[in-house]
Amino acid sequence: MLMRMYDIIEKKKQSESLTKEEIYYVVNGFTNGTIPDYQMSAFLMAVYFQGMTMEETVDLTMAMAESGDTLDLSAIHGVKVDKHSTGGVGDKTSLIIGPMLACLGIPVAKMSGRGLGHTGGTIDKLESFHGFSTVLSQEDFIRQVNDISFALVGQTANLAPADKKIYALRDVTATVNQMSLIASSIMSKKIAAGADVIVLDVKTGSGAFMETVEDAQELARIMVSIGRMAGRKTIAVISDMNEPLGHNVGNALEVKEVIEVLRGNGEERLRELSLTLAAYMVLGAGKTKDYDEARALLQETIDSGAALKKLAQFVQHQGGEPLQVFEPERLKVAEHTLSVTVEQEGYLASCINREVGMASLILGGGRETKESEIDLSVGLVIHYKLGDYIKKGDSLATIYGNDQQKMILAKERLLKAYTIADAPPVKQPLIKAIITENDL
Ligand code: URA
Numbered sequence: 001m002l003m004r005m006y007d008i009i010e011k012k013k014q015s016e017s018l019t020k021e022e023i024y025y026v027v028n029g030f031t032n033g034t035i036p037d038y039q040m041s042a043f044l045m046a047v048y049f050q051g052m053t054m055e056e057t058v059d060l061t062m063a064m065a066e067s068g069d070t071l072d073l074s075a076i077h078g079v080k081v082d083k084h085s086t087g088g089v090g091d092k093t094s095l096i097i098g099p100m101l102a103c104l105g106i107p108v109a110k111m112s113g114r115g116l117g118h119t120g121g122t123i124d125k126l127e128s129f130h131g132f133s134t135v136l137s138q139e140d141f142i143r144q145v146n147d148i149s150f151a152l153v154g155q156t157a158n159l160a161p162a163d164k165k166i167y168a169l170r171d172v173t174a175t176v177n178q179m180s181l182i183a184s185s186i187m188s189k190k191i192a193a194g195a196d197v198i199v200l201d202v203k204t205g206s207g208a209f210m211e212t213v214e215d216a217q218e219l220a221r222i223m224v225s226i227g228r229m230a231g232r233k234t235i236a237v238i239s240d241m242n243e244p245l246g247h248n249v250g251n252a253l254e255v256k257e258v259i260e261v262l263r264g265n266g267e268e269r270l271r272e273l274s275l276t277l278a279a280y281m282v283l284g285a286g287k288t289k290d291y292d293e294a295r296a297l298l299q300e301t302i303d304s305g306a307a308l309k310k311l312a313q314f315v316q317h318q319g320g321e322p323l324q325v326f327e328p329e330r331l332k333v334a335e336h337t338l339s340v341t342v343e344q345e346g347y348l349a350s351c352i353n354r355e356v357g358m359a360s361l362i363l364g365g366g367r368e369t370k371e372s373e374i375d376l377s378v379g380l381v382i383h384y385k386l387g388d389y390i391k392k393g394d395s396l397a398t399i400y401g402n403d404q405q406k407m408i409l410a411k412e413r414l415l416k417a418y419t420i421a422d423a424p425p426v427k428q429p430l431i432k433a434i435i436t437e438n439d440l
Helices: 005-013 020-031 037-050 054-065 093-103 122-126 138-148 161-172 179-192 213-229 251-262 268-284 291-303 306-317 353-365 404-417
Strands: 081-085 108-112 150-154 197-204 233-240 336-341 346-351 379-382 395-401 418-421 431-435
Touching (some): 005 020, 020 037, 037 161, 054 161, 054 179, 081 093, 093 122, 093 251, 093 306, 122 150, 138 306, 150 306, 161 179, 179 213, 213 431, 233 268, 251 268, 251 306, 268 291, 291 306, 336 404, 353 379, 353 395, 353 404, 395 404
Parallel strands (some): 081 197, 197 233
Antiparallel strands (some): 233 431, 336 395, 346 418, 379 395
């Protein structure tokens, strides 16, 4: 039957459900250029207001996942696991989790993104290692996972190209913030990337995409349902993003913090979230059925020093300098520092976390546009966590930068991001909920 984009827009505008054929027609037509931006924009706005059923959302996800290359990881032995965060500030868990799982022989074949806007990206962080390459051929990628159980590359240009095009259009037509569109965007890439088990870290709070727990839970449910329908074991952990994860924000600084955790130290919530996500990946891989045992196995990889050595081995395999893992002072951090002292005494009561991410971006640690060059050496170290008591004149944070003007701007931004009060805030639990297939 001949289809017309006009009729499909009209149908969605009237809140009718679209068939699988109609959804594939839209996705394929827009990807190959036969459907123009203006019609796709109208369609996305109709979806924004009328929503999509679960069935439509699954069809949209699969159409986007099939719009380009899909990775065949069948040559990798064992159950392949992947994790995905919906984006946050100071989130460096992938670089802690990968080596731990690899030590247990669980294959981690991961594709990660770069940072955009106020959120950071794993690929940028890894480039802090001198010589590190985030580009591997598919053969080398598979060989490395079979050899050392861990490889991490940037997203290839032709993975879910429909998502790339649709996302760019959503970004400029005020249609980003719609559950079905977000869920299908994330899950199409995860499904195309080929893992058997997907653990999702759905962030909630002032530094996250979903500010409320209710919205995060709904998004998590949709994504777990999509995973199940696509035959992938999917678990979502809903975690707090009302302040940066750990102390460090900025690429090389974050890598230093990863090394701290793998040395058995590091900030408590960063360690805890990394172990929680990794434990669900261990369960998903079928290594054990017992959560506590999974945690103990992971802890042992840190205590024995094996996970740190695995990070060094991984860095070396991808062309980086492994000595920087054992001597992190060799990682290049900006030479100029500026202390952010506070004028008031009291409890650190709240944080507009997005603004902390923006402070790092202003220093040059993030991108304004996809083409921007970033400075891997800049960032912030936040010395206090929400609920801590801080005295007048104490240093809330240290800014690392290469440009005095930008450092002053970042300091102003950071001071505005935090409030200090006489009473301590209600402590936010780190893990807000876990959504598995059984909860659907
Ligand atoms: N991350 C994505 O990849 N897509 C979205 O729509 C939102 C966050």
